[in-house]
Amino acid sequence: MILFLEWPFFLPSWREYGGRILIVGPFAFAVIRRSMRDDEGLIAHEKKHLEQCKRKGAQHHYEQTKVSADYRLESEAEAYAESVRHGWSISWCAMSLHNLYRTGRSVDECREAIERYL
Numbered sequence: 001m002i003l004f005l006e007w008p009f010f011l012p013s014w015r016e017y018g019g020r021i022l023i024v025g026p027f028a029f030a031v032i033r034r035s036m037r038d039d040e041g042l043i044a045h046e047k048k049h050l051e052q053c054k055r056k057g058a059q060h061h062y063e064q065t066k067v068s069a070d071y072r073l074e075s076e077a078e079a080y081a082e083s084v085r086h087g088w089s090i091s092w093c094a095m096s097l098h099n100l101y102r103t104g105r106s107v108d109e110c111r112e113a114i115e116r117y118l
């Protein structure tokens, strides 16, 4: 399920993002800024995360996202590949993956990870 909301700016960790996955028990929801509801790249990105949650289990996804740089790299690279397919620049996606997800990888390595899913 995708929820389009006014953004909860009171949550500092949400400021940088246009969308987030919210895990409640075994359930996963995609939350997207209402102002970005027409952004197909963002919607495709969050849909891919929902698919990952179904494939691997929402709790597993949540826990691995917290503890594993490799998991963050792969799950975000797969989701950013969807954004690229829907018109986002791969350079911007690689920079964003590098800057926001503590993967320990260079921008070029982030770009290569995204390209593996294209």
Ligand SMILES: [Zn+2]
Residues within 6 Å of the ligand: 045, 049, 076, 079
């Ligand atoms: Zn993502």
